[in-house]
Amino acid sequence: MKDILITNEGDLKIENGDFVVDNSTLQHQALMLVANPGEFKESPSMGVGIENYILDSDMSGCEFEAQMQFSIDGMKVKNLNFKNDIIIEADYI
Template sequence: MIDILFTDDLVISNGDFAIGNSDNQHVKHILIASKGEYKSAPEVGVGIENMLNTEEPNEFLIDAKRNLQYDGMKVSNIAFTEDGTINVDAKYIN
């Protein structure tokens, strides 16, 4: 998906908002957001911080996959790596 890009702040290029493939930043925002943070879609959000307090990470992965699919993505794989990071293979369905 092509959208406005930002890291911690908006990315400016040649005096204008930078645009580009934003799939990864959408995944990141859905994983970080808690339910209710998006006014237009209050049911979207996984709340990764809440996962830190649980001993059952599979429930988090199921919820993450469901949220990404709800946002229009086809999720091929989502899993934790050995070093504890999350590997997400997902693309928006056109």
């Protein structure tokens, strides 16, 4: 999916005086993982809130929530694993 990109600091990415539009799948995944439900005005139920799971010894609840959120957003999830490293294989259909 293509969208306007943002920088790591959360500012709009601008090059040559214009917004940068490029593949934004990873950006969307990252934003959904860190956002808490209620932070997206247009979609109040969107958001995983990964910081709420960080200290859990079992990340299966976070994996389940991420899988749901990605699917609702139109992604096909091939692999999602938060056991040792965060592995996400999901793309928009």
